[in-house]
Amino acid sequence: MALKKVGREEALRFTRVVESDELRLPGSQIAAGAGGVFVTFGSLAEVEAFLVPTTPEEILASGMQGRLNHLDPPSLAMWVRDMIGDSELADALDEVVASGRAFGLLVPEMKELLAERLAQCEAVLAEE
Secondary structure (H helix, E strand, C coil): CCCCCCCHHHHHHHCCCCCCCCCCEEEEEEECCCEEEEEEECCHHHHHHHCCCCCHHHHHHHHHHCEEEEECHHHHHHHHHHHHCCHHHHHHHHHHHHCCCCHHHHHHHHHHHHHHHHHHHHHHHHCC
């Protein structure tokens, strides 16, 4: 799904980092030998960087060095809508989630949507 181009005001809003007193998006990083670590995100850029497409084969091959980054996809869409204010991106994420596929199969599409929106914002903000 191609996202519509954004204006300057939208780009500023979509690329902001939420304030410390605002809701941050929770996630976890799960390491084979160490268990899980709770993490939070305050921007689309942080979430996009955190999402790493990983196949089951890659996880098995990495053995005790393996890491899996996880967040709740419906919560991501809701956070994007409510905290970032990007309803179009949230709707696109909701469509991906509605497929009912496993998390690992959703990651590439979610990451692609986030990267597309961030690239649009960067292009608009670079025009100054």
